[in-house]
Amino acid sequence: MTQYIIRRLLQAIPLLFIISLILFILMRNTGDPLATMGGRRLTRPEDRERLARQFGLDKPIYVQYLYWLIGNDWTKIDMDGDGIPETPGTRKGVLRGEFGTSLVIRGKPVSTLIWERLPNTLLLMITTEVVIIIFSIIIGVYSALRQYSVIDHLVTTVSFVGYSMPIFFIALASMYLFAVNFKKWGLPYLPTVGMFDPQIGKTPAQVALHMVLPVFSMALISIAGYSRFVRATMLEVMNEDYIRTARAKGLPNFTILFIHALKNASLPLVTIIGLDIPMLLGGAIVTERIFAWPGMGRLFLDHVSRADTPVVMGILMLISVAVIVFQLITDIVYAWLDPRIRYT
Amino acid sequence: MATLLEVRDLTTRFHTLDGVVHAVNGISYTLEEGQTLGIVGESGCGKSASVLSVMRLIPEPPGKIAAGQVIYRGQDLLKLNESQMQHIRGKEIAMVFQDPMTSLNPVLTIGRQISEALIVHMGMTQKQAYQRTLELLNMVGIPQADSRYGDYPHQFSGGMRQRVMIAMALACMPSILIADEPTTALDVTIQAQIIDLVKTLRDRLGMAVIWITHDLGIIAGLAEKVIVMYAGFIVERGDVDDIYDDPRHPYTLALLKSLPRVDRSSKERLATIPGLPPDLLSLPPGCPFAPRCAYVIERCRQENPRLEIVDSHHEIACWVDVGTGRER
Ligand SMILES: Nc1ncnc2c1ncn2[C@@H]1O[C@H](COP(=O)(O)OP(=O)(O)OP(=O)(O)O)[C@@H](O)[C@H]1O
Ligand code: SF4
Ligand SMILES: [Mg+2]
Numbered sequence: 001m002t003q004y005i006i007r008r009l010l011q012a013i014p015l016l017f018i019i020s021l022i023l024f025i026l027m028r029n030t031g032d033p034l035a036t037m038g039g040r041r042l043t044r045p046e047d048r049e050r051l052a053r054q055f056g057l058d059k060p061i062y063v064q065y066l067y068w069l070i071g072n073d074w075t076k077i078d079m080d081g082d083g084i085p086e087t088p089g090t091r092k093g094v095l096r097g098e099f100g101t102s103l104v105i106r107g108k109p110v111s112t113l114i115w116e117r118l119p120n121t122l123l124l125m126i127t128t129e130v131v132i133i134i135f136s137i138i139i140g141v142y143s144a145l146r147q148y149s150v151i152d153h154l155v156t157t158v159s160f161v162g163y164s165m166p167i168f169f170i171a172l173a174s175m176y177l178f179a180v181n182f183k184k185w186g187l188p189y190l191p192t193v194g195m196f197d198p199q200i201g202k203t204p205a206q207v208a209l210h211m212v213l214p215v216f217s218m219a220l221i222s223i224a225g226y227s228r229f230v231r232a233t234m235l236e237v238m239n240e241d242y243i244r245t246a247r248a249k250g251l252p253n254f255t256i257l258f259i260h261a262l263k264n265a266s267l268p269l270v271t272i273i274g275l276d277i278p279m280l281l282g283g284a285i286v287t288e289r290i291f292a293w294p295g296m297g298r299l300f301l302d303h304v305s306r307a308d309t310p311v312v313m314g315i316l317m318l319i320s321v322a323v324i325v326f327q328l329i330t331d332i333v334y335a336w337l338d339p340r341i342r343y344t
Numbered sequence: 345m346a347t348l349l350e351v352r353d354l355t356t357r358f359h360t361l362d363g364v365v366h367a368v369n370g371i372s373y374t375l376e377e378g379q380t381l382g383i384v385g386e387s388g389c390g391k392s393a394s395v396l397s398v399m400r401l402i403p404e405p406p407g408k409i410a411a412g413q414v415i416y417r418g419q420d421l422l423k424l425n426e427s428q429m430q431h432i433r434g435k436e437i438a439m440v441f442q443d444p445m446t447s448l449n450p451v452l453t454i455g456r457q458i459s460e461a462l463i464v465h466m467g468m469t470q471k472q473a474y475q476r477t478l479e480l481l482n483m484v485g486i487p488q489a490d491s492r493y494g495d496y497p498h499q500f501s502g503g504m505r506q507r508v509m510i511a512m513a514l515a516c517m518p519s520i521l522i523a524d525e526p527t528t529a530l531d532v533t534i535q536a537q538i539i540d541l542v543k544t545l546r547d548r549l550g551m552a553v554i555w556i557t558h559d560l561g562i563i564a565g566l567a568e569k570v571i572v573m574y575a576g577f578i579v580e581r582g583d584v585d586d587i588y589d590d591p592r593h594p595y596t597l598a599l600l601k602s603l604p605r606v607d608r609s610s611k612e613r614l615a616t617i618p619g620l621p622p623d624l625l626s627l628p629p630g631c632p633f634a635p636r637c638a639y640v641i642e643r644c645r646q647e648n649p650r651l652e653i654v655d656s657h658h659e660i661a662c663w664v665d666v667g668t669g670r671e672r
Contacts, residue, residue, distance in 0.1 A: 239403075241446040247401055248441075249461045249512065250434030253426075263451045338451055339496040 001335065004343035005328060012324045019320050020094075023313060024065050031307030033057070033103040053078055055103060068100065068313065069093050094317070100310035104303065110314040113299060118318075120195065121295035123207075125284055128215045132222045133273070137266075139223065140230025141257065147235065155227065162224030167283050171217035171290045178213060193292040214291045218283045222276065229272060233265040240264070267338055274330025278323050348519055348552050349375040349398070349437075354412035356390075356397045359405060363625045367393035369576040370412070372651075375520065380546065380553040382567035382584070384560050384599065386621050390576035391556045392442075395522045399439060400429050417519075435465040438513035442525040444505035448497040454508045455493035458515055465516045480511040484541060503534035507541065514545060521546070522554045527562070539566060561603050564588060572596045575622050575632035578651055582658035593660045594639045631663070639664045641671060 034048050034057070043051070052058045056067050056077065072089030079087045092098035099110035139159075143152040162170075175192045182189035190213050191197065196206035237243065238261055246260045288297030296315055303311040335341045356368035367390045375381050383391050396402050397409050400421060414421040421432060441447040449457060458480060459473035468476065474493070481489035484507040497505055506526055513521055523542060527535040543566065546553050555566055563570055563584065570587045572580040572595065580593035591597050598617045619636040628634065630645040637644065643663050651661045654672075665672045 241441060241443060242449040244401060245441060245447045245509075245512075246449065248399060248433055248439040249464075250430045250432065251460060251464055252430060255460070255464075260449050260452070264449070267451075339453075340450060340498050 001332075001343060005332070008328055008331075009324075012321075015324070016317070016320060020069075020313070020317060021065065023316050024068065024309070025061060027307065027309045027312055028061055028064065031305070033307040033309065035306075049081065050079075053081060067091060067093065068310070070095055071098065094313075099314040099317075102303070102308055102311050104306045104308045104311075110310045113311055114296065114314055114318065117294060117296045117299045120293065121284060121288070121297065124211065124214060124218075124288070124293060124295060125280060127211060128218045128222075128280065128284075129273075129277075131215055131219045132226060135219070135223045136226035136230055136269075137262070139227035141234055141262065143227070144231045144234035144238065145257070152231075159224035159228055162220050163228075165221065167217060167221065167286050168290060170220050171213070171287060174213055174217055175290075195294055210291075210293075214287045214293055217290075218280065218287050221283075222280070226269065226272070230265060230269060233268055234261060237261045237265045263337060267334065270330055270334050270337065274327055277326045278319075281319055281322070346377050347374050348377045348379075348417065350413075350415040351394075351398065352413040352415070354394060354397055354414065355410040356393050356402060356407060357410050358393075358407050365624045366627055367407075367576050367624060368397060369627075371571075371573070371576075371578045373571055373578065373581065375552050375554065377519070378546075378550050378552055379569065380555060380567045382563035382570045383554060383556045383573060384558065384563060384570060385573035386558055386599075386617075388621055388624070389573045390624075391558075391573055392524050393576075394573070395439070395524060395554060395556065399433060399437060399522070400424075401433075401439075431465070434461045434513075434518070435516045436518055437520040437522065438516070438518040439522040439524065440506070440509045440513045440526045443529050444502050444509055444526075445529065447509060448505055450497055453494050453496055454500070455495075458508070458512045461512065461515045476515070477511075480515055481508075483514075483545070484508070484511040486511070502530055503537065506530065506534075506538055510538075510541065510545070514549065514551075517549060518551060520552045520554065522556075524556045525558070528557070535562075542566075559603075560588075560599050572599070575627060576624060577632065577648075577661060579633065579662070580660045581651065582655075586655070586658045590655075590658070592654055592658065592666055593662050594637045594664070594666060595633050597666060598636075598638075631661075639666060639669060643671065 033055075034043050034051050054077070056064055056072065059067070067089070071091040071093030073092060075089055076085035077087050077089050078085040091100060094100075099114075102108045102110060102113060105113070139155055143149075143155045146152050178190045179192045180189075191210050192213060195210050196202045197210075200206050243256060243261055246256045251260070284295065285297035285300055287293065288295045289301055292298070296318075300312065300315045303315075331343065335343055350372075351374070352372050353370045354368055354372070355370050358365040358367055369390075371394055373381070383394070385391050393402065393407075397412075398414050398421065400409075402409060409422060412422065416432065416436065421429065424432070448454065455474070455477055459468075459470075459477045462468045462473040462476055463470070466473075466476075477493065478489045481492065486492055486504060486507055492500075497508070500508065509526070521542070526542075527538050530538065539562065542553065542555075545551075553567075555563065557563060567584050570580075570582060570584050571578050572587070572593065574595050580587065580591065580596045587596060588600070591600055595617075602616050617636055622628065622632045622635070628645070629648070630643075631637070631640075631648055634640050634644040639662075641664060647663075649661045649663050651659045653659050663671050
């Protein structure tokens with residue numbers, strides 16, 4: 001198993017190189033980071049030239065990529081524009097753990113920017129994933145047991161509707177209902193922006209309250225899809241011979257359902273969840289934007305629109321690594337659940 | 345001997361999209377303590393459905409036990425609720441199924457699958473159940489029980505899995521073991537080993553056994569009583585010797601003729617029964633065996649014969665005396 005993990009990680013290295021190269025080229029073609037430099041006024045032409053030299057933006061793209069990758073402290077930069085490189089470079093490059101500094105927030109290291117936001121995004125994502133798993137199992141198992149009951153039909157309808165709605169619509173609709181209208185009707189209403197109320201401070205209760213709507217918006221679609229999936233696999237598993245054996249042993253229903261059946265039914269679910277995690281990341285970007293959640297999604301959108309290559313590349317590479325790691329975790333969980341699977 | 349189980353007029357149907365499958369049509373029999381009863385019949389004649397009804401394991405829907413009584417030690421199992429039934433299953437009546445490949449849970453260790461019944465029914469602690477499970481594994485002839493406790497079903501061969509199934513069924517010392525074609529999926533040599541194992545354990549533990557098979561040959565050295573089933577009906581019942589030496593029902597005769605026997609010359613061709621078992625969706629009004637029967641007379645097509653005593657302990661459901669070929 002350890003061997004397998006190591007091999008998978010090694011295999012991921014070339015993949016990450018290719019991803020980074022493609023993303024870098026795309027990034028360099030999407031916009032002009034020097035247009036306003038994060039401000040409101042257009043950058044003056046003479047400043048532009050100087051800044052371009054300073055950031056190395058005047059170089060061909062493969063050199064820029066090289067600088068991003070391995071830094072430029074081994075060479076000299078032409079800072080004053082006289083055609084002779086005189087100032088030694090200071091960048092260390094990604095391979096030496098330095099993601100550079102933001103172009104638009106001058107001098108701010110990418111790692112600091114990301115580090116400030118990463119925990120918030122992780123909090124949102126992990127909570128959402130846990131909510132998704134718990135609810136889709138409960139709903140899926142319940143509707144499998146009460147197949148064709150009123151509740152089952154209701155769940156089918158709701159999940160069908162839920163599954164066909166885009167995230168932003170769910171987010172806005174839930175804001176409209178639980179925040180705007182609940183307030184209007186004098187009911188307890190939910191906050192819609194930020195992580196906490198600045199007047200109260202960042203208490204766990206505040207953060208939890210502010211998380212309700214974003215988590216709900218992100219989880220709903222997945223719960224809708226997964227609960228159908230759990231229902232289908234549970235129905236299939238409940239027809240298996242080994243479930244009949246378990247019943248013939250006189251085991252209580254709870255044991256049959258949640259140990260004998262669910263452990264088998266969760267196998268395909270694990271695979272699906274693993275495959276869907278990148279999608280959840282995408283959903284997080286939209287959701288964070290709508291709910292002004294101070295996470296990486298917002299950071300990403302703020303900086304991608306200004307073509308801030310170092311920051312955007314930093315976030316994208318982190319996401320790529322995350323996806324690979326999540327996939328590996330999926331494999332490990334799968335092997336743990338299914339003894340027939342042995343990775344070598 | 346005291347009567348352990350009495351089945352009366354058991355009727356089980358499956359309500360499918362194509363119509364109602366009459367799987368078990370009012371069968372009655374008794375099982376004495378320590379007795380072994382064989383149930384024989386071709387595939388699809390309701391053998392499994394009849395014993396699954398006794399265990400109340402018929403999937404509902406589409407299945408439904410439409411009528412009858414299953415009296416176990418004086419109480420009608422069909423009247424019990426689900427949780428009362430859970431105390432019967434595995435503890436009083438246990439079952440071994442046909443296919444050991446699919447009947448064990450692939451993601452749980454065999455140790456767990458054996459010991460959980462002990463914990464539920466006998467109130468054992470984890471540790472006691474572990475010890476007892478090792479004893480059971482030894483008892484069914486699985487070597488190095490302690491190192492195999494944590495193994496998963498896919499790490500065992502078919503015969504070994506069936507031994508695990510038997511250990512599981514016998515865990516709580518049931519009074520009745522129902523074995524539903526436990527050897528059909530196994531090699532011939534393994535088959536014999538499993539049959540021997542069940543025989544030995546039956547004698548040691550003094551339990552009653554219901555052994556289902558479509559192979560009359562297996563029953564000979566195993567059972568005391570035999571029921572022959574056809575189309576969900578019992579067509580012949582008697583002591584095992586009577587069934588072999590003096591079969592009275594045309595269907596039983598045909599089954600015996602299709603059996604390879606040492607006392608018959610190998611040149612003699614084995615007779616297979618012509619035709620197919622009837623469609624249980626729409627049974628003909630008369631005797632269900634009539635379309636395939638060599639002795640059929642006019643009456644057979646109008647009236648379905650009832651099970652009647654022809655000798656002491658020997659009953660058949662047939663209008664004809666196979667000895668004379670004329671109506672009885
Ligand atoms: N779940 C089910 N749904 C619909 N029909 C069923 C179901 N289970 C059994 N039947 C039908 O009931 C009839 C009796 O089946 P049963 O399994 O009892 O036969 P059997 O004698 O055990 O045969 P075999 O030797 O193949 O195991 C068959 O016609 C079968 O199609
Ligand atoms: S009743 Fe008639 S058809 Fe049925 S088995 Fe007897 S002889 Fe054959
Ligand atoms: Mg069967």
